[in-house]
Amino acid sequence: MKFAHILGVAALSFGAAFSGAAFAADINGAGASFPAPVYQAWAAAYKEKTGTGLNYQSIGSGGGQNQIVNRTVDFGASDAPMDDAKLEKNSLLQFPTVIGSVVAIVNLGEDIPLTLNGAVLAEMYQGKITKWNDPKIAALNKGAKLPDLAIVPVYRSDSSGTSFVFTSYLSSASADWKSNVGAATSVQWPAGAGAKGNEGVAGTVKNTKGALGYVEFIYAAANKLHATDLVNKAGKVVKPDVKTFMAAASAADWAHAKNFAASMVDTAGEEAWPIVSATYILLPKNPSNAAASAEAIKFFNWAYGEDGDALAEKLHYIPLPNAVVEEVKKAWASEVKADGKAVWTN
């Protein structure tokens, strides 16, 4: 009996040591679905280079926050930044990885170049502007032949970071939207219909004449959907492209952003695309597994490099400005500590 007991303990500890050794090399992360494509591309390239794998589960920003609060993963990922109090309470370090942009897509049956602005978009999503040939839309598109067609607003039915960014933009552009609907990962949409995921919104807009939607830029490009131009805060008409996205990223007020939560929505830059946002990683400041946290930091340190940037740009994401990357590296070295010792040094 005693012998069997000892044998059992030995087998268990051996098994634990063995499995520990086998899985120590892999990093586990979960959260936001919007950066999932670039994280997966990074993971594949990184594995090829270093042998260290990354398991990233794209379960949504809320899920990522929950999992890192419960410490069931090495890092969590979230599109919406976590608020300062919650970061403090759970002793988490928050840093941005890449920047993405949201565009408004339309299906007017024919390819008419279209310009919109935040106030008009807000009224369309509130069901206050119901026809495409409304005078307010016509005023932004002088000379365009707008069809007499009902507007069908389409939104994300699942809660998502994309909705958070888009409703933040509408709140910033329209006081009426801000007080009646607000900004969140899901809101009570006053009009229109919801479709699941970026693919769902893209698909519905593609199928529905008169539809108006919003998606991450990559989905508009991949589905050959017509993305509108927007009037930005400086009053300039901007096209959705890498140049205007980058202008928004550099116009953001990073210097005064606590926990790197710099808003890139509706920034003041002349060239800036108005609906741009960073996506974030949440890392424990007091990791129980120092080695895993160090591996995660090494991974993101590599992702900030040339190879990572190239992959991100290929997938239509915008790399972070260099100054921000330097700040993030400082934070890694000074704030992530196990037993009082930094787990990673620059």
Next chain:
Amino acid sequence: MDATLSGNQAAQGLATVHKPTGRVSDPIFVGLLWGCGIFVLVLLGLIIAMLFEGGLPALQEFGISFLWSTTWNPVTEKFGAGVMVFGTIFSAVIAVIVALPLSFGIAFFLTEIAPGPLRRPIGVAVQLLAAVPSIIYGMWGFFVVVPLIAAYVQPPLIEWLGPIPLIGALFQGPPLGAGMLTAGLILALMILPFITAMFVEVLESVPSMLKESAYGVGATTYEVYRNVSVPYGRTAMVGAVMLGLGRALGETMAVTFVIGNATRMSASLFAPGATIASTIANEFPEASIGSLKLQALLQLGFILFVISFIVLALSRMLVRSKG
């Protein structure tokens, strides 16, 4: 010696070999069976208790009006189940209204009319409908059914029936394709095989003597169907419909794809809506632990449980009253 003892041993064997094992194994077996039975009760009880306990803070926050309040606003954290309860029942009822006559037709065709060689392929096809995963119905609904309905079904109906007072309210709004009606139609397809299978069973259990007698006195096929087969199996059939209804109430993925997901109340068949299951599927991933939203979602789950329970209890009652 062997020979002389064998008779005795055999006699003893019956008494001593069988009985002792019976004495030991029987209680164990019976105990295990009790365990299995109680396990289900305990598990179900725990699930109900967990849902109720998890959702209780939402119920306390909003009071009993949580059940019918039509607000679902994550920004202001005001939640109510009204839209979802309405949507759940409305879409399930549409599903049953569409599936019921079809099931009747298919079942009667299979048992009475269909020639032998056709019976099997149709029977298998119906069973295969049941085997299609619900996410496939969702995708098919989203990519095929929704555009078709938006282009060919809704515009004429809105134009013809929309202006009529009273029923007109059912046919309002822009032709989105996605909405209550589409969700109901997809649900109807999904519950059709279950209702049909049970109808077939019921119809096959009608004694052929009864039917032959009816045919013998000159009844037509329709008359035999109406006056013999259906009355004979009526309560079992009602039970089958209720079970189909129960299934439609909880269907999630397929509905999420085609219902339009709007947490607004609307009487129109074409308006987007939401069911309890679709709302949970949509909102759950972003509901953080301890948030009022998660509690409201758990309470929604509990309400769905209660609705399903009521439907199931009704169906049991109807089936039982047959005997």
